[in-house]
Protein backbone atom coordinates (compact mmCIF):
# COMPACT_ATOMS: atom_id res chain seq x y z
CA UNK A 424 0.00 0.00 0.00
CA UNK A 425 2.72 2.47 0.97
CA UNK A 426 4.54 1.89 -2.32
CA UNK A 427 1.42 2.72 -4.31
CA UNK A 428 0.66 5.68 -2.09
CA UNK A 429 4.18 6.99 -2.54
CA UNK A 430 3.97 6.85 -6.29
CA UNK A 431 0.80 8.89 -6.18
CA UNK A 432 2.18 11.30 -3.58
CA UNK A 433 5.23 11.96 -5.70
CA UNK A 434 2.86 13.15 -8.39
CA UNK A 435 0.64 15.22 -6.18
CA UNK A 436 3.21 17.00 -4.02
CA UNK A 437 5.96 17.19 -6.61
CA UNK A 438 9.32 15.41 -6.65
CA UNK A 439 11.11 17.95 -4.44
CA UNK A 440 8.63 17.79 -1.64
CA UNK A 441 8.37 14.07 -2.07
CA UNK A 442 12.09 13.44 -1.81
CA UNK A 443 12.57 15.76 1.09
CA UNK A 444 9.56 15.01 3.24
CA UNK A 445 7.71 11.85 2.22
CA UNK A 446 10.46 9.52 1.11
CA UNK A 447 12.07 9.28 4.58
CA UNK A 448 8.77 7.98 6.01
CA UNK A 449 7.70 4.36 6.42
CA UNK A 450 4.21 3.07 6.98
CA UNK A 451 4.45 0.72 9.94
CA UNK A 452 0.82 -0.17 10.63
CA UNK A 453 -2.79 0.78 10.19
CA UNK A 454 -4.97 0.37 13.24
CA UNK A 455 -8.35 1.81 14.16
CA UNK A 456 -8.29 4.25 11.30
CA UNK A 457 -4.86 5.58 12.17
CA UNK A 458 -1.94 5.11 9.82
CA UNK A 459 1.29 4.91 11.77
CA UNK A 460 4.19 6.53 9.98
CA UNK A 461 7.75 6.22 11.13
CA UNK A 462 9.79 9.35 10.66
CA UNK A 463 13.51 9.81 11.30
CA UNK A 464 13.01 13.18 12.97
CA UNK A 465 10.30 15.19 14.56
CA UNK A 466 10.90 18.06 12.19
CA UNK A 467 10.01 15.92 9.24
CA UNK A 468 6.92 14.53 10.91
CA UNK A 469 5.79 17.99 12.05
CA UNK A 470 6.21 19.38 8.59
CA UNK A 471 4.47 16.48 6.91
CA UNK A 472 1.69 16.65 9.42
CA UNK A 473 1.14 20.30 8.76
CA UNK A 474 1.41 20.24 5.02
CA UNK A 475 0.65 16.85 3.64
CA UNK A 476 -1.45 15.03 6.20
CA UNK A 477 -4.72 15.49 4.35
CA UNK A 478 -3.15 14.46 1.09
CA UNK A 479 -1.58 11.34 2.58
CA UNK A 480 -4.83 10.31 4.20
CA UNK A 481 -6.76 10.60 0.97
CA UNK A 482 -4.06 8.84 -1.08
CA UNK A 483 -4.02 5.99 1.41
CA UNK A 484 -7.77 5.72 1.16
CA UNK A 485 -7.57 5.57 -2.60
CA UNK A 486 -4.94 2.87 -2.25
CA UNK A 487 -7.48 0.81 -0.35
CA UNK A 488 -6.66 1.52 3.30
CA UNK A 489 -9.30 2.78 5.69
CA UNK A 490 -7.52 5.71 7.24
CA UNK A 491 -8.84 8.81 8.99
CA UNK A 492 -5.71 10.17 10.56
CA UNK A 493 -1.98 9.83 10.85
CA UNK A 494 0.20 8.98 13.80
CA UNK A 495 3.89 9.58 13.77
CA UNK A 496 6.64 7.61 15.42
CA UNK A 497 10.00 9.20 15.79
CA UNK A 498 13.16 7.18 15.45
CA UNK A 499 11.40 4.09 14.19
CA UNK A 500 13.54 3.72 11.07
CA UNK A 501 16.44 3.00 13.38
CA UNK A 502 14.42 0.12 14.77
CA UNK A 503 13.84 -1.07 11.25
CA UNK A 504 17.49 -0.75 10.56
CA UNK A 505 18.21 -2.96 13.50
CA UNK A 506 15.96 -5.59 12.02
CA UNK A 507 17.27 -5.28 8.50
CA UNK A 508 20.92 -4.86 9.30
CA UNK A 509 21.73 -5.51 12.93
CA UNK A 510 25.42 -4.87 12.37
CA UNK A 511 24.83 -1.21 11.59
CA UNK A 512 25.25 0.38 15.00
CA UNK A 513 23.92 3.81 15.67
CA UNK A 514 26.60 6.41 16.34
CA UNK A 515 27.03 7.24 19.99
CA UNK A 516 25.68 10.79 19.81
CA UNK A 517 22.65 9.56 17.96
CA UNK A 518 21.41 7.53 20.89
CA UNK A 519 17.85 8.90 20.96
CA UNK A 520 17.23 7.61 17.47
CA UNK A 521 17.99 4.06 18.53
CA UNK A 522 15.68 4.28 21.52
CA UNK A 523 12.31 2.55 21.26
CA UNK A 524 10.00 4.47 19.02
CA UNK A 525 8.02 7.14 20.80
CA UNK A 526 4.51 7.61 19.58
CA UNK A 527 3.80 11.22 18.93
CA UNK A 528 0.45 12.46 20.04
CA UNK A 529 -2.33 11.59 17.67
CA UNK A 530 -2.74 14.10 14.95
CA UNK A 531 -6.13 14.30 13.31
CA UNK A 532 -5.31 15.13 9.75
CA UNK A 533 -8.03 17.64 9.17
CA UNK A 534 -8.25 19.74 12.31
CA UNK A 535 -4.69 20.94 12.64
CA UNK A 536 -4.20 24.61 11.91
CA UNK A 537 -1.67 24.91 9.12
CA UNK A 538 1.85 25.65 10.33
CA UNK A 539 0.51 26.12 13.81
CA UNK A 540 3.56 24.59 15.36
CA UNK A 541 6.42 26.00 13.41
CA UNK A 542 4.91 29.44 13.47
CA UNK A 543 2.52 31.05 15.88
CA UNK A 544 -1.23 30.97 15.34
CA UNK A 545 -2.78 34.06 13.83
CA UNK A 546 -5.41 35.99 15.72
CA UNK A 547 -8.50 36.07 13.49
CA UNK A 548 -9.48 39.48 14.88
CA UNK A 549 -6.28 41.11 13.69
CA UNK A 550 -7.37 42.04 10.20
CA UNK A 551 -7.08 45.15 8.07
CA UNK A 552 -10.79 45.75 8.37
CA UNK A 553 -10.45 45.94 12.16
CA UNK A 554 -7.50 48.29 12.03
CA UNK A 555 -8.32 51.95 12.49
CA UNK A 556 -6.13 54.21 10.41
CA UNK A 557 -5.05 57.67 11.46
CA UNK A 558 -2.11 60.00 10.97
CA UNK A 559 0.23 58.15 13.36
CA UNK A 560 -0.11 54.81 11.60
CA UNK A 561 -1.16 55.58 8.05
CA UNK A 562 2.23 54.95 6.49
CA UNK A 563 2.72 51.66 8.32
CA UNK A 564 -0.79 50.66 7.33
CA UNK A 565 -0.23 51.52 3.67
CA UNK A 566 3.01 49.57 3.56
CA UNK A 567 1.39 46.60 5.27
CA UNK A 568 -1.50 46.62 2.79
CA UNK A 569 0.91 46.64 -0.07
CA UNK A 570 2.74 43.61 1.27
CA UNK A 571 -0.54 41.84 2.01
CA UNK A 572 -1.54 42.14 -1.62
CA UNK A 573 1.51 40.13 -2.61
CA UNK A 574 3.26 40.67 -5.89
CA UNK A 575 6.39 42.74 -6.21
CA UNK A 576 6.25 45.47 -3.59
CA UNK A 577 9.64 47.00 -4.23
CA UNK A 578 10.96 46.73 -0.70
CA UNK A 579 12.25 43.84 1.29
CA UNK A 580 12.06 43.58 4.20
CA UNK A 581 9.24 45.67 5.51
CA UNK A 582 10.44 46.78 8.93
CA UNK A 583 7.74 48.04 11.29
CA UNK A 584 8.67 49.58 14.57
CA UNK A 585 7.05 51.46 17.39
CA UNK A 586 6.20 51.41 21.08
CA UNK A 587 4.17 48.81 22.91
CA UNK A 588 0.54 48.44 21.94
CA UNK A 589 0.64 50.56 18.81
CA UNK A 590 -0.47 47.81 16.45
CA UNK A 591 2.67 46.11 15.10
CA UNK A 592 1.47 42.59 15.78
CA UNK A 593 -2.01 43.45 14.56
CA UNK A 594 -0.64 44.68 11.24
CA UNK A 595 1.57 41.63 10.80
CA UNK A 596 -1.31 39.25 11.35
CA UNK A 597 -3.41 41.32 8.97
CA UNK A 598 -0.74 40.98 6.29
CA UNK A 599 -0.63 37.23 6.83
CA UNK A 600 -4.43 36.87 6.62
CA UNK A 601 -4.65 38.99 3.52
CA UNK A 602 -1.74 37.36 1.74
CA UNK A 603 -2.92 33.87 2.62
CA UNK A 604 -6.42 34.63 1.36
CA UNK A 605 -5.03 35.79 -1.96
CA UNK A 606 -2.48 32.97 -2.19
CA UNK A 607 -4.07 29.95 -0.55
CA UNK A 608 -1.22 27.55 -1.26
CA UNK A 609 1.55 29.92 -0.21
CA UNK A 610 3.41 29.19 2.99
CA UNK A 611 3.15 32.19 5.26
CA UNK A 612 5.13 31.84 8.41
CA UNK A 613 4.60 34.22 11.31
CA UNK A 614 6.44 33.85 14.58
CA UNK A 615 8.08 35.91 17.27
CA UNK A 616 11.85 36.24 17.39
CA UNK A 617 11.67 34.39 20.66
CA UNK A 618 9.97 31.44 18.99
CA UNK A 619 12.53 31.56 16.23
CA UNK A 620 15.26 31.21 18.80
CA UNK A 621 13.43 28.43 20.57
CA UNK A 622 12.98 26.47 17.33
CA UNK A 623 16.59 27.00 16.46
CA UNK A 624 17.89 25.80 19.81
CA UNK A 625 15.59 22.82 19.65
CA UNK A 626 16.90 21.94 16.20
CA UNK A 627 20.47 22.15 17.47
CA UNK A 628 19.65 19.92 20.40
CA UNK A 629 17.88 17.35 18.27
CA UNK A 630 20.44 17.52 15.45
CA UNK A 631 17.75 18.54 13.02
CA UNK A 632 19.30 21.76 11.93
CA UNK A 633 19.13 20.83 8.25
CA UNK A 634 15.39 20.30 8.56
CA UNK A 635 15.13 23.59 10.38
CA UNK A 636 16.93 25.37 7.58
CA UNK A 637 14.87 23.54 4.98
CA UNK A 638 11.61 24.60 6.53
CA UNK A 639 12.50 28.23 6.93
CA UNK A 640 13.89 28.47 3.44
CA UNK A 641 10.75 26.92 1.97
CA UNK A 642 8.30 29.58 3.03
CA UNK A 643 6.89 32.22 0.70
CA UNK A 644 6.64 34.89 3.34
CA UNK A 645 8.42 35.10 6.67
CA UNK A 646 7.29 37.40 9.44
CA UNK A 647 9.33 37.78 12.61
CA UNK A 648 7.79 39.82 15.40
CA UNK A 649 9.75 41.67 18.09
CA UNK A 650 13.13 41.03 16.54
CA UNK A 651 14.87 43.04 19.27
CA UNK A 652 14.61 39.85 21.29
CA UNK A 653 17.53 38.21 19.48
CA UNK A 654 19.89 41.10 20.25
CA UNK A 655 22.91 39.74 22.07
CA UNK A 656 22.04 36.13 21.20
CA UNK A 657 24.87 35.38 18.87
CA UNK A 658 24.17 32.01 17.33
CA UNK A 659 20.49 32.82 16.88
CA UNK A 660 21.45 36.04 15.14
CA UNK A 661 23.80 34.13 12.90
CA UNK A 662 21.05 31.73 11.86
CA UNK A 663 18.57 34.54 11.46
CA UNK A 664 21.02 36.34 9.19
CA UNK A 665 21.40 33.32 6.92
CA UNK A 666 17.68 32.60 6.83
CA UNK A 667 17.03 36.21 6.01
CA UNK A 668 19.56 36.27 3.18
CA UNK A 669 18.39 32.99 1.70
CA UNK A 670 14.81 34.23 1.52
CA UNK A 671 15.69 37.63 0.15
CA UNK A 672 17.82 35.98 -2.51
CA UNK A 673 14.81 33.91 -3.54
CA UNK A 674 12.68 37.02 -3.71
CA UNK A 675 10.52 35.97 -0.77
CA UNK A 676 8.94 38.76 1.21
CA UNK A 677 10.03 39.33 4.78
CA UNK A 678 8.27 41.41 7.41
CA UNK A 679 9.99 42.28 10.66
CA UNK A 680 8.85 44.22 13.68
CA UNK A 681 10.72 45.68 16.61
CA UNK A 682 10.21 48.17 19.38
CA UNK A 683 12.73 50.55 17.81
CA UNK A 684 14.58 51.28 14.59
CA UNK A 685 17.29 48.81 13.50
CA UNK A 686 20.10 51.25 14.24
CA UNK A 687 18.82 51.69 17.80
CA UNK A 688 18.77 48.01 18.72
CA UNK A 689 21.74 47.45 20.99
CA UNK A 690 23.46 44.11 20.69
CA UNK A 691 22.21 43.48 17.18
CA UNK A 692 24.98 42.63 14.72
CA UNK A 693 25.90 45.40 12.31
CA UNK A 694 25.40 43.23 9.25
CA UNK A 695 21.86 42.44 10.38
CA UNK A 696 21.15 46.09 11.01
CA UNK A 697 22.33 46.95 7.55
CA UNK A 698 20.27 44.14 6.01
CA UNK A 699 17.19 45.23 7.90
CA UNK A 700 17.73 48.77 6.72
CA UNK A 701 17.75 47.74 3.06
CA UNK A 702 14.00 47.58 2.81
CA UNK A 703 11.34 49.97 3.93
CA UNK A 704 11.44 51.13 7.54
CA UNK A 705 8.26 52.64 8.88
CA UNK A 706 7.34 53.54 12.39
CA UNK A 707 4.05 53.59 14.19
CA UNK A 708 3.87 56.88 16.04
CA UNK A 709 2.24 57.23 19.44
CA UNK A 710 -1.51 57.53 19.04
CA UNK A 711 -3.13 60.92 18.96
CA UNK A 712 -6.38 61.88 20.62
CA UNK A 713 -8.21 61.59 17.29
CA UNK A 714 -6.89 58.12 16.60
CA UNK A 715 -7.70 56.93 20.10
CA UNK A 716 -11.21 58.22 19.73
CA UNK A 717 -11.55 56.48 16.38
CA UNK A 718 -10.32 53.21 17.83
CA UNK A 719 -12.68 53.53 20.79
CA UNK A 720 -15.60 54.15 18.47
CA UNK A 721 -14.76 51.15 16.36
CA UNK A 722 -14.30 48.87 19.38
CA UNK A 723 -17.52 50.16 20.90
CA UNK A 724 -19.37 49.21 17.74
CA UNK A 725 -18.10 45.68 17.92
CA UNK A 726 -18.79 45.37 21.66
CA UNK A 727 -22.29 46.72 21.12
CA UNK A 728 -22.89 44.16 18.43
CA UNK A 729 -22.40 41.49 21.08
CA UNK A 730 -23.97 43.33 24.00
CA UNK A 731 -26.70 45.47 22.48
CA UNK A 732 -28.30 46.10 25.87
CA UNK A 733 -25.35 48.15 27.14
CA UNK A 734 -25.82 51.90 26.76
CA UNK A 735 -22.91 54.26 26.59
CA UNK A 736 -23.35 57.83 27.78
CA UNK A 737 -22.29 61.00 26.03
CA UNK A 738 -18.71 62.09 26.49
CA UNK A 739 -17.43 58.78 27.82
CA UNK A 740 -15.35 57.89 24.79
CA UNK A 741 -13.91 61.39 24.64
CA UNK A 742 -13.01 61.14 28.30
CA UNK A 743 -11.24 57.82 27.76
CA UNK A 744 -9.41 59.09 24.69
CA UNK A 745 -8.17 62.02 26.75
CA UNK A 746 -7.23 60.23 29.89
CA UNK A 747 -5.82 56.92 28.76
CA UNK A 748 -2.37 56.52 27.41
CA UNK A 749 -1.18 55.99 23.92
CA UNK A 750 -1.05 52.19 24.27
CA UNK A 751 -4.07 50.85 22.39
CA UNK A 752 -4.08 47.64 24.36
CA UNK A 753 -4.69 49.60 27.57
CA UNK A 754 -7.42 51.58 25.87
CA UNK A 755 -9.09 48.44 24.64
CA UNK A 756 -8.81 46.78 28.05
CA UNK A 757 -10.46 49.78 29.69
CA UNK A 758 -13.39 49.71 27.32
CA UNK A 759 -13.81 46.00 27.73
CA UNK A 760 -13.87 46.36 31.49
CA UNK A 761 -16.49 49.10 31.24
CA UNK A 762 -18.71 46.92 29.12
CA UNK A 763 -18.34 44.01 31.54
CA UNK A 764 -19.23 46.17 34.54
CA UNK A 765 -22.12 47.88 32.84
CA UNK A 766 -23.54 44.58 31.72
CA UNK A 767 -23.22 42.95 35.14
CA UNK A 768 -24.57 45.94 37.03
CA UNK A 769 -27.18 46.65 34.37
CA UNK A 770 -26.03 50.23 34.31
CA UNK A 771 -25.38 52.63 31.53
CA UNK A 772 -21.73 53.41 30.93
CA UNK A 773 -21.45 56.90 32.35
CA UNK A 774 -18.53 59.13 33.21
CA UNK A 775 -19.01 58.22 36.88
CA UNK A 776 -18.89 54.52 36.14
CA UNK A 777 -15.77 55.06 34.06
CA UNK A 778 -14.06 56.98 36.83
CA UNK A 779 -15.09 54.40 39.38
CA UNK A 780 -14.07 51.25 37.64
CA UNK A 781 -11.02 52.55 35.79
CA UNK A 782 -9.49 54.35 38.76
CA UNK A 783 -6.28 52.31 38.60
CA UNK A 784 -5.70 52.89 34.90
CA UNK A 785 -6.56 56.57 35.05
CA UNK A 786 -4.25 57.15 37.98
CA UNK A 787 -1.16 55.56 36.50
CA UNK A 788 -1.89 57.44 33.38
CA UNK A 789 -2.01 60.72 35.24
CA UNK A 790 1.69 60.53 35.86
CA UNK A 791 2.49 60.31 32.18
CA UNK A 792 3.44 63.75 31.10
CA UNK A 793 5.35 64.28 27.90
CA UNK A 794 8.23 66.64 27.34
CA UNK A 795 6.11 68.27 24.64
CA UNK A 796 3.36 69.00 27.14
CA UNK A 797 5.86 70.48 29.55
CA UNK A 798 7.48 72.70 26.96
CA UNK A 799 4.15 73.94 25.69
CA UNK A 800 2.78 74.67 29.15
CA UNK A 801 5.92 76.44 30.28
CA UNK A 802 6.09 78.59 27.15
CA UNK A 803 2.43 79.46 27.56
CA UNK A 804 2.83 80.25 31.24
CA UNK A 805 5.75 82.63 30.68
CA UNK A 806 4.27 83.95 27.49
CA UNK A 807 7.24 83.14 25.30
CA UNK A 808 7.39 81.34 21.97
CA UNK A 809 7.95 77.60 22.02
CA UNK A 810 10.75 77.98 19.46
CA UNK A 811 12.54 80.38 21.79
CA UNK A 812 12.11 78.09 24.75
CA UNK A 813 13.86 75.31 22.87
CA UNK A 814 16.17 77.46 20.75
CA UNK A 815 19.57 78.96 21.53
CA UNK A 816 18.57 82.38 22.95
CA UNK A 817 20.35 83.16 26.20
CA UNK A 818 18.26 86.11 27.37
CA UNK A 819 17.21 85.69 30.98
CA UNK A 820 13.48 85.83 30.17
CA UNK A 821 13.77 82.66 28.09
CA UNK A 822 16.74 80.98 29.77
CA UNK A 823 15.05 80.68 33.15
CA UNK A 824 11.78 79.22 31.84
CA UNK A 825 13.90 76.84 29.77
CA UNK A 826 15.59 75.62 32.92
CA UNK A 827 12.24 75.22 34.60
CA UNK A 828 11.05 73.13 31.68
CA UNK A 829 14.20 71.00 31.95
CA UNK A 830 13.62 70.58 35.64
CA UNK A 831 10.02 69.50 35.11
CA UNK A 832 11.04 67.12 32.31
CA UNK A 833 13.49 65.46 34.66
CA UNK A 834 11.01 65.33 37.52
CA UNK A 835 7.84 64.36 35.73
CA UNK A 836 8.98 62.02 32.99
CA UNK A 837 11.19 58.97 33.00
CA UNK A 838 13.41 60.39 30.28
CA UNK A 839 17.17 60.35 30.76
CA UNK A 840 19.25 63.52 30.71
CA UNK A 841 20.64 62.83 27.21
CA UNK A 842 17.10 62.24 25.93
CA UNK A 843 15.89 65.44 27.49
CA UNK A 844 18.88 67.20 25.98
CA UNK A 845 17.92 65.98 22.54
CA UNK A 846 14.41 67.29 23.00
CA UNK A 847 15.76 70.69 24.02
CA UNK A 848 17.34 71.48 20.70
CA UNK A 849 20.12 68.92 20.95
CA UNK A 850 21.69 70.23 24.14
CA UNK A 851 24.31 68.25 26.01
CA UNK A 852 23.19 66.26 29.05
CA UNK A 853 25.49 68.32 31.29
CA UNK A 854 23.55 71.44 30.28
CA UNK A 855 20.34 69.75 31.33
CA UNK A 856 21.88 68.63 34.61
CA UNK A 857 23.06 72.16 35.27
CA UNK A 858 19.60 73.57 34.55
CA UNK A 859 17.91 71.04 36.83
CA UNK A 860 20.33 71.78 39.70
CA UNK A 861 19.98 75.51 39.23
CA UNK A 862 16.20 75.39 39.64
CA UNK A 863 16.53 73.05 42.61
CA UNK A 864 18.87 75.52 44.31
CA UNK A 865 16.93 78.63 43.42
CA UNK A 866 13.65 77.25 44.71
CA UNK A 867 15.07 77.04 48.22
CA UNK A 868 15.41 80.83 48.39
CA UNK A 869 12.96 82.05 45.80
CA UNK A 870 9.47 81.21 47.00
CA UNK A 871 7.74 82.77 44.02
CA UNK A 872 9.77 80.55 41.71
CA UNK A 873 8.88 77.54 43.84
CA UNK A 874 5.24 78.58 43.65
CA UNK A 875 5.49 78.91 39.85
CA UNK A 876 6.95 75.46 39.54
CA UNK A 877 4.25 73.99 41.76
CA UNK A 878 1.52 75.65 39.70
CA UNK A 879 3.00 74.33 36.49
CA UNK A 880 3.18 70.87 37.95
CA UNK A 881 -0.44 70.95 38.97
CA UNK A 882 -1.44 72.19 35.54
CA UNK A 883 0.48 69.40 33.88
CA UNK A 884 -0.96 66.77 36.17
CA UNK A 885 -4.52 67.88 35.65
Ligand code: ADP
Nearest residue numbers: 553554555587588589590591592593718751752
Ligand atom coordinates in the same frame (compact mmCIF):
# COMPACT_ATOMS: atom_id res chain seq x y z
P1 ADP B 1 2.18 45.90 19.41
O1 ADP B 1 2.46 44.60 18.72
O2 ADP B 1 2.66 47.09 18.63
O3 ADP B 1 2.64 45.92 20.84
P2 ADP B 1 -0.56 45.08 19.06
O4 ADP B 1 -0.59 44.88 17.60
O5 ADP B 1 -0.48 43.86 19.92
O6 ADP B 1 0.61 46.08 19.47
O7 ADP B 1 -1.82 45.96 19.48
C1 ADP B 1 -2.33 45.99 20.80
C2 ADP B 1 -3.83 45.94 20.76
O8 ADP B 1 -4.32 47.15 20.23
C3 ADP B 1 -4.37 44.84 19.87
O9 ADP B 1 -5.49 44.29 20.47
C4 ADP B 1 -4.73 45.54 18.59
O10 ADP B 1 -5.80 44.92 17.94
C5 ADP B 1 -5.11 46.92 19.07
N1 ADP B 1 -4.78 47.97 18.10
C6 ADP B 1 -3.61 48.63 17.96
N2 ADP B 1 -3.68 49.55 17.00
C7 ADP B 1 -4.93 49.49 16.51
C8 ADP B 1 -5.63 50.21 15.48
N3 ADP B 1 -5.05 51.19 14.77
N4 ADP B 1 -6.92 49.88 15.24
C9 ADP B 1 -7.51 48.92 15.96
N5 ADP B 1 -6.93 48.21 16.93
C10 ADP B 1 -5.64 48.49 17.21
Ligand code: MG
Nearest residue numbers: 591592593648
Ligand atom coordinates in the same frame (compact mmCIF):
# COMPACT_ATOMS: atom_id res chain seq x y z
MG1 MG C 1 3.46 42.91 19.37
